[in-house]
Amino acid sequence: MDSIQSFKGYGKVDEIEQQAYQKKTRKRFLILGVSIAILIAVIVAAVVGTVIHKRNSSDSDSDTIPPTELTPAASLKAVCSVTQYPTSCLASISSLPNSNTTDPELLFKLSLRVAVDALSNLSNLPSKLKANVKDPRVQKAIDVCGVVFDDAVDRLNESISSLEVAGDGGKILSPSKIGDVETWLSAAITYQETCLDALEEINSTTASDTRRDLSNAMKNSTEFASNSLAIVTKILGLLSNFNMPIHRRLLGVGPAERRLLQEDANKTTSSSWAPDAVVAKDGSGQYKTIGEALKGVKKKSVKRFVIHVKEGTYVENIDLDKHTWNVMIVGDGKTKTFISGGRNFIDGTPTFETATFAVKGKGFIAKDIAFVNTAGAEKHQAVAFRSGSDQSVFFRCAFDGFQDTLYAHSNRQFYRDCDITGTIDFIFGNAAVIFQNCNIRPRQPLPNQFNTITAQGKKDPNQNSGIIIQKSSIAAADKNLTAPTYLGRPWKEFSTTVIMTTEIGSFLNPVGWKEWVPNVEPASTIFYAEYKNSGPGSDVSQRVKWTGFRPSLSEEEANKFTVQSFIEGNDWLQEASVEYQSTL
Secondary structure, eight states: OOOTTTOOOTTOOOHHHHHHHHHHHHHHHHHHHHHHHHHHHHHHHHHHHHHHHHHHHHHOSSSOOOOOOOOHHHHHHHHHTTSSOHHHHHHHHHTSTTOOOOOHHHHHHHHHHHHHHHHHTTTTHHHHHHHTOOOHHHHHHHHHHHHHHHHHHHHHHHHHHHHHHOOSTTOOOOHHHHHHHHHHHHHHHHHHHHHHHHHHTSOSHHHHHHHHHHHHHTHHHHHHHHHHHHHIIIIIHHHHHHHSOOOOOOOOOOHHHHHHHTSOTTOOSOTTOOOSEEEOTTSOSSBSSHHHHHTTOOTTOSSOEEEEEOSEEEEOOEEEOTTOOSEEEEOSOTTTEEEEEOOOTTTTOOGGGOOSEEEOSTTOEEESOEEEEOSOGGGOOOOSEEEOOTTEEEESOEEEOSTTOEEEOSSEEEEESOEEEESEEEEEESOEEEEESOEEEEOOOSTTOOEEEEEEOOOSTTOOOEEEEESOEEOOSSTTOOSOEEEEEEOSTTOEEEEESOEEOTTSOTTOBOOSSTTOOOOTTOEEEEESOBSGGGOOTTOOOOTTEESOOOHHHHHTTSHHHHSSOTHHHHHTTOOOOOOO
16 A cells, blocks of 8 residues: 555656756756757748748849858758757768758658657567566566557658658648647657556566666667657747748637537437447347447548447447547447446556557547446556547546546547546546546545646657646545545656646645655646636645746636647547637
8 A cells, every 4th residue: 555655656757867857957958948049040040031032033133142041061950959869869860861951841851760760670679578577567568668669650650651741842841730740749759658657667676677778778769759859849830830820710619519519418329420330238239349349440441430339337448559540439428338447557457558448549539438447446557548549539428447547648639528537646648638628526545645636747848748627627526535635746857737717626735736756846847837717726825836837827828728729730629529618
């Protein structure tokens, strides 16, 4: 049993490592900030000068002063200077035969190729390490590494493929395409970090040694992926906005949303979504299990496949792989249709694999259904639902468990009118995720344990991820909640969590937030904030005094964390026929 002081979560940060990191990052970010400011001025001047020069040349061949242009070497150095690892950026890209260019977009594509090659070199490493390990728990963690390495390669290749079809006469990528690539690169970094997390949660010498070996082997792949993300975020994003200003629409409730809102609250199957398969325990459908119904889904299908799951409890563990796209699961209501499982960490399953229902394939939608992990508090990490599905949507769903209930692992996700119940870190992960109009319900944990509602895992400063809770209700699951309860704790160095326009109950500890390492202030690089919350627990006068915590945001700052601004490409929410509020 873990006490308040000794509790260890999934992938706990080492205390000494954390303190050393804080000292190192202060100097790094001071230097990086100055470099970025200089770089932006240089690149914008070069781009503007080149555009003006070409325009003047087309108008007249006389009296035109050519601009000063960056040399290939200077251009590469400028591009790499925005990264966290400029030395590896320069060395890896300059060694390629076609790096003799001043085009930042081409340099970005080269950085992606370097990252893919480094990750591909890791493909055989897990099996080699596993052959030399006898501990079954470590073997299972290594298996997780094999899975997520493959996922990371896919995300990088997806980014490369999107660039190959996105060309528009040599123009800089569109803002929406840049948003996609930022998301996929962020996910690729998260996948690699998940490998290390799976080993870190095992308290053994073998696990520590294996993690060290993998971390050393992953040095290039993690640095190269980080470099690519920095380039697309800080260079291509800037040039895209310069050449192609973003005109965001204020998205309201369109025709599809109105159809959905006109449904009776108890009616679960929208007329706009005719089911392709019906699952019923009593035999009244085509299938008796969800797993059987999913066998009919075509891989990488662009057509939505709708499965209606009738009332009942379905004891199954479902894992929708990355090639299973556009699946929609519709139940008869979150208090009527349940998918239930009991996998857990104490019984030997890595946290990543404990999910009752897991999904990776893009475009997943769940509606009017409950996902449950029945393992209980004594089994510690036990995930009810894990999503790595890009542009996934959850409407009127319930997620029920104790520790680590909902794993919003990666990519873009949206939750509306959902109920989430749990104890420690029960909403966690590194997705770009917004919870809107949801009921968040901490419950009583084991004796001497505390509750933390969120644990956000942003590892790289350029990842576009974070946990945003908006217009929701945070209240005790029952009157028996006596454990110290907090809004969250920062899992990683750049952890980002914002609670805004949400009602918070009186049960909350007045300090609001909990440090990850006991009595050690989190890195100054985290971003934790509150904005115009209500209820007795919303008083920020006694909140933590962390450097990275903002007890109050301006309206302009808060707008950065709305659906309109935080989740790129809002059209996917319209297509999902889910009600949402795009602004504050």
